[in-house]
Amino acid sequence: MLNALQISSYVSFAIFVIVVLWKFIKYATMPIHLRWELYPVPHEPEHEHGGSFFEYQNIWKLERKHDKMNELKEMLEEMLFIKRMFQNKRDLWVVSWPFHAGIYLILVWMALLFVRALLVLAGVQSLLPIADALIMITGAIGVIAATLGCLGLLAKRVGSWELREYSAGVEVFNLLFALVVLLTGLFAWIKFDPNFDIAKEYMLSLVSFGSYPMPPLPKPILIHLILLELLFVYIPFTKLAHYIGKYYTFHKVLWEDEINKPGSEVEKKVRRCLQFRVGWSAPHFAGRTWAEEAINPKLDVIERWKP
């Protein structure tokens, strides 16, 4: 039998997944945009010097080659090490990277708890010691690194004028919220669950849909769990989910250089967009479709800018 806490764990995770998916879909279903790539584009074979296919003649007849391995390398360097910040804003990177790396380790820790529960359900006992060791390493390093990083980020956000001036209250709140969850987690781990046994049992109870009983939870762990669930629900609605944006900015804008070849999918999408109506109010538009406006321009201008 599942209790309210277990059900809320499912619900919070489900909300997280659904909202993240919804955000991905929101961006994926936007109209095709004009090309706006920025070099170096890592999948270009000439990426070493930032070159592109435009360095060659008759590009429309050329067979495009893509260095997918280099794109993967660039992507991983950015995801795992925040390369651009390391190169250009080192003082922030020293706190931002531990925070992000710590979060990644905590996510790996959660995934390992999940895998361990599956192993238990499948009766594969032999792999449990390895899973336990990995859970210990990732959980311990993850929570410490993320907590220290979060503290540092918060200090920077509040202490540095250029960060504070540009931040709304919610941006400080996001960090505070993450910090509270991390601190309660740190406290729960050190004081009540040094080997993550309770965490393992709780995950097992979730994965087995209640077949395995939920362990008794000391109050601090209960509080931490509730806060963690709230954070899961909160993240996708906020900028904390900037990984969604990062995927699109790099893969669908800055590195997106597909040529509009005759008869291509790109051309079909563009043709559809050209049938949208131009609803802008400036005097050089006549409220026709983009295609019509482009072919037969209206060219009125204003003499004075009036309110």
Added chain:
Amino acid sequence: MTKEVGIKDISKPSKQLIKLRLEDLMKLPPPYDKPGEEPPLTEPKEEWRERYITELDGYIAIDIPFDKPKNKDEEQRLVQRFLEGLKKLLDKENNWTFLQPLLLSLEYCAKCQTCNEACPIYLASGRKEIYRPTYRSEVLRRIWKKYLTPAGKIFGKFVSGDIELNWYTIARLAELAYRCTLCRRCTQVCPIGVDNGLIAHEIRKLFSQEMGVAPKPLHELGTVQQLKVGSSTALTPEGFKDIIEFIEDDIKERTGKNIKIPVDEKGADILLIHNAGEYLSWPENPAAFAIIFEEAGISWTLSSELVGYDAVNYGVWYDDVQLARIAMKHVEVARKLDVNRIVVGECGHAHKALCVVADRILVDEYNIPRESCMPILWDIVRKKKLNLDPEKNNFPVTLHDPCNMVRLMGIVEPQRKILREICPQFREMEPHGVYNYCCGGGSGFAIMTSMNFPEWRNKVATRMKFKQILTAFQDCIDPSIKKYVCAPCSNCKGAIRDMLDHYQATMKCGIYYGGLVELIVNAMVDIEEPFIEMF
């Protein structure tokens, strides 16, 4: 630490948000490291203050007279029009062209400020707050959140930050959109890929597409004039044909070569389109192209049809519909001439507009191949189709990388390979290639010459490029040694011309400038007199 200006100050009533001081600007290398070596800054005239927006920094980019609201109703009307425009920027039909990139940049900036040190304008100004790449973006973001998002309406400044939308905000934002050259260096370093240059571009669009407000050199005298009379320079088809005759005579006089420049020749392989500014300001550039293409046996033609002889497309800087209109004209001309491809001459923004940005506007019969002149030129040099003697170019040469052609298109090596081949004293600026600095004339600044805007351009926007040029030539800075800045882009040349003039750098340092093809022709063995004139 507190700064003189914060985000919310943009809406505060004051005569001028900031004032530039010469002593705050980025220091320049010798011989400009001593006081008195560069002209002082000036004050805007009082009559300008009444007619234009001087409330930002005292400089005027938008040279359309602005009737400032006389009462609350008028102010409210302006605010509503602005918000209508902002809604359209975030609407898929009105802004399908950039909706996704814009929304990503509005939604996901982490305000980490990693981008600041990449911005040449911010650095050159002595780190003036309003020129920080994130400043105008954050103003727009706060307005969007506060006035147009449910979260902003419910939670107020807790989610949107502090901002008030009044006529000061709108007027200053309009000017502020023209304090960024759209070079997008800031985007290169952003860990999230947020594009502050794009946000400046979108603000310009809001004003142009909703209110009809844009600097006259870009709109009324730019794209509108180009569509009406054929060129933003006001050059007509008849005038163009006269200039071609003049160029043929000039080639004969300077080189002894009888060259008939092909115009409107149907069925040629290439339609070559130059920035029409070349014909008027630097006719030696199209002349050099003609010499090279004829000697190399290229099948090519120019067009004398309306818009067909002017590659510029200022729409790329401020108005997507104007961009589309001009791009359509370019390909229409190519279609009528039945050429295989359009090749863009030495003009960076025309490269990007026609080859990259307009790529997703042109469909069906308008979808004609378009490419750069650079690989063709390298091919000609590489295959030794011309007899070249590098010793004829034995003077210090450095290369300016036009942002549009290099960072935004990835054309990096062909021009370098040519220079390495034909210029024994070629040296790079630092940084260069895709990490170059803008000339300061980007996004229209080179042609915006109203009132005191050129002063801002020369003092702030081009300052980093001037520093780079001086640094590249420090080992030979003596004015008796003639030096050449190769800038294969008309707008960059315009900005560099004005920069050298402003700082009197030709006289003080012996620095000259010009394009790439001029260097190639200068190296041709069978041309006796120097094609490049440095005197």
